[in-house]
Amino acid sequence: MKAADSNGASGAGPQRRVTINEVARCAGVSKTSVSRYLGGELSALSEDMRRQIERAIAELDYRPNQMARGLKRGRSRLVGMVVADILNPYSVAVMHGVEVACRQRGYALMLCNTAGDDELERRHLAALASYSVEGLIVHTTSQHTRDLLDAAAHGLPVVAVDREISGLAADMVGIDNRQAASVATEHLIAQGYRDLLYLSEPLDHVNPRIERLAAFEAVLAQHPACRGRALALDVHASARLDQALGDFLAATGPGPRAVFAANGVVTLETTRALRRLGCRLFEDTGLIGFDELEWCALVGSGITTVAQPTYDIGVTAAQCLMRRIEGDRSAPRQTLYRGELIVRGSTQPVAR
């Protein structure tokens, strides 16, 4: 005789939930006492009263209403995550870490996808605010972050993932782009590649993109024997990408040549383009990619990558945020992980 209720078919009743009042009545105490019990003020309750409350709660299967709780205390125990592209494996992996860390500390997660649209981001931030989220984890590319800045200025804790937000002195957690990009570039050179193409999405003032490129160029400057060029373009424009890649392949000398893909999306699109251009993966042309993706080991002789600890980044971001929420007012912190080189066949040059 449970879960049977009065409603015959599925989804009928307006689901009246048990309130603290009913628990109080059932336990024969005042709702204040129940509230105290819930608030963990165990020291201020007599033994049998506590037992009664416990019984009543179990019997009625009472769950406190977070809406009411949040309204009263001003704490919603809600965290918002704003992501530019929910389909990006990097974002998803970070999200995974965020979700775990939030749940462990009793926060729930509201997810928003801006699809790279600034107006949408505005609306999402407004929506999140309307739910009184206590903090924000942000991984977007947008430039018009007025609303984000406003939110932060109004005292809402914000943690940026993978990039700094210009004008916002917020916590940030990501990767050491200079280290990671240097390691990758040096690896290519050590493997004997002499013509290098750095391929990135449009820089758009996105911090890590700029830093990675800078590191690439810095390393290259130390190796005069190497020729390098860098291109930032919309890699989803296949024709343009093919053109750019083709130009590079045509212009290189007889020695080994390789492409450095600046992130996971670029790795994917570059691999596709190389195939379209009829390259044998990866004999014609070497390839190294930022971001370890589940399929990198599977294509051709395997794609060498610089892996990021995405899960840890997510966990750290969330922990960082929750510390802020719980009152930490110290200076903004940056947590940078190191990129880890995973060597595969795509960076073993083969004589052409």
Add this chain to the structure above:
Amino acid sequence: MKAADSNGASGAGPQRRVTINEVARCAGVSKTSVSRYLGGELSALSEDMRRQIERAIAELDYRPNQMARGLKRGRSRLVGMVVADILNPYSVAVMHGVEVACRQRGYALMLCNTAGDDELERRHLAALASYSVEGLIVHTTSQHTRDLLDAAAHGLPVVAVDREISGLAADMVGIDNRQAASVATEHLIAQGYRDLLYLSEPLDHVNPRIERLAAFEAVLAQHPACRGRALALDVHASARLDQALGDFLAATGPGPRAVFAANGVVTLETTRALRRLGCRLFEDTGLIGFDELEWCALVGSGITTVAQPTYDIGVTAAQCLMRRIEGDRSAPRQTLYRGELIVRGSTQPVAR
């Protein structure tokens, strides 16, 4: 003179938000009128009053507090999505559709990952309930769905993605597994494969897994010239998978042979295993996979897949849910999409 506030550094103020009272005062009307305005009762307001309210709202940048709103009206405009594996590309793609559809109708999305853990699922459902979510979109594998059933019995609308939930007459949206699996199997046979291995994750009473297998066997029964076997195992146990795959390869006749991977995870692990076993992809052994993944075209000669319209599935699931939330009491509906065969090199047999 905006966003400057009193706080010097970041994250100081307890972010007092503008309330309906202040809007009312600023507009020189009662808060009831403001509430009416917000509720869209435009017909019941004089022109200038309406203008005043509009001005005040804009001037103060007022945003209604969803917490309070939800508390009063009992409608939180919140939808919960419970997923077994947030890292599964299928789940993510569906989530994408869900997010878009929810936003369009003004619902926000709370995301939960159960990581296949029943206890975690319990807790997540409890948490979602505590936030008064108005509906649930569920994509899990769990068997102990007591809490889910309870929730539904209490009148909470639930939409299942990709599978039916036993004991729950809820809406469902997914793919026509019999059609899709049949198409795939018939394709293999038409291509000349004579030894077929169907590889699945443990059936565990998960509906689509059972249906796909059944379709495979049904088609096979019509082709006596074909030998088929089916295996359901934890594909993450590499050693066991290698063993199983090795056994199959050893036992087959001289004719073409192929593996049917029952979902995206199996496709990934099978491809890894084939590589470990030293197979040339896909000359030794053909492969067809359920779920189109972004990398399928890239490995070897390309992996033939049966694609699902994941985005549409997500959109439909969300729309379906919101219809229920808004009062639709009609009989539970099933929406089944068709799988689309995408032929690539992995199903072009090559003489061994």
Add this chain to the structure above:
DNA sequence: TTGTATGCGTTATCAG
């Protein structure tokens, strides 16, 4: 140690 009264920001029910 326990209970009463008040208010969080909204909407809904009434009177005017």
Add this chain to the structure above:
DNA sequence: CTGATAACGCATACAA
């Protein structure tokens, strides 16, 4: 058309 006033479910200052 408009505005007091009472809930919504909970937490908390205050009183007992």
